Amino acid sequence: MQQFDNKIALVTGAGSGIGAAVAKALAASGARVAAVDVTPGGQVTVDTIKASGGEAIFLQCDIQDSAAVADAVAKTVAQFGGLDIAVNNAGVDPEVAPEADWDETAMERILSINIKGLFLCMKHEIAHMVGQGSGAIVNLASAAGVVGVANKPAYTASKHAVVGLTKASALQYAARGIRINAVCPGAVDTPMLDHNLPPGVDKSLIAANHPINRLASPEEITQAILWLCSESASYVVGHSLTVDGGLTVQ
Template identity: 45%
Template sequence: MTRQFTGKAALVTGGGSGIGRASALALAAEGALVTITGRTEQTLQETVGLIEAAGGSARYVVADMTDEHQIEQAVQTAVAGLGRLDIALNNAGYDGEYQLTQDHSADMLDRMTAINMRGTFLAMKYELRQMVAQGSGSIVNMSSGAGLVGVPGFSGYTATKAAQIAMTKSSALEVAPHGIRVNAVCPGLVDTPMIAELSADQRASLSEAHPLGRIARPEEIADAVVWLSSDRASFITGIALPIDGGYSVP
């Protein structure tokens, strides 16, 4: 049976772990040639190994999302495989730490802005140049439920995640005439390595904050990425899709 992304090229930033790794695996399982980026070569190699062990095709590029030249090179590498770029997941991000606004570190705010906002913007810049040239493509930006609601102690983070949603909507309108779709997903808390380090009591408290009574698995977010990237979502663009177990419901 032909897989839905056979013959298509995908780029996943922040593909070394967590949601990025799960999404890269899911895209590759559907036949895409996946290029992953990140700052840590070992985790990128591990992701590529998992994809290849499952029968998929992938390669990696070490890239820092604060470096425009490295971002451009990563996109060029993704395009070089099949001469096109069909799918891009801009997942690389920086969460920061709990800090009240009046005590917030300017350095931490600058880093979140550089990676979450500027990095996503620059990735879209080069992804969209290729997609406009070929007249097709789908971009998914990894925002957060924190971009939809207030989160005490994370005002800087929520600002950058809300910015990603705003960039998604504006870009979606710009490139719709070219047959390109741009969407965002907004996860609640996800069972990533960072969450795994928390105590049982902390995990229980976080689970209770979600009306469905648990946090998400990375694969559940990856499923949404695959769907938004597919022809099954061909009439969907400019949305910010909550995947948060009801956390952001008013």
């Protein structure tokens, strides 16, 4: 377990799944955590952290709204005195459909949340980190950001964009003390996966697509994220770390 004593962290999408696991793990490792989510689920995460003796606040925020994101970052800094770590996890994974069947409005929503939203988070996080001359940012991409995924055109495009945004921003800010990296998970056993399973498809079929023959737990992805946030990864810049049970090796 990495240690983050006296570090201040902001985690988006902290209401469930990977985001909740990351927020709890950071708090358990000594960080003070701003749990950001568009739903009240973020408060549940904060209550769990506080019940375990950790320090956290819930900030309800739609990451598509630049002013709301700026306010969340400002409130984090005001509450805790800075911002050392940001984990940009919030995103959506839509139902499966081929390109010809996709609705334009649905496509715009996926790209707005997964690309624009992540961009806005980095924009406001970096603006503070530049002032203090340090920081670590981890963006949640996907194995779908490394390879193509049939019947998931918008999601695949959005996660390729996350990888690109991560690389471009990492190059821009590495010399200014800010490390920016991404994690690319395979299928993870979360409420999002349950919600987006196609009719008639069991999770065991998804697991069987991975050479390791099982789904990841949110905690397994969390450990990779925490490593990238830590001083143990102090020379890692612009990397997209696949944590996918061998999915993209095939």
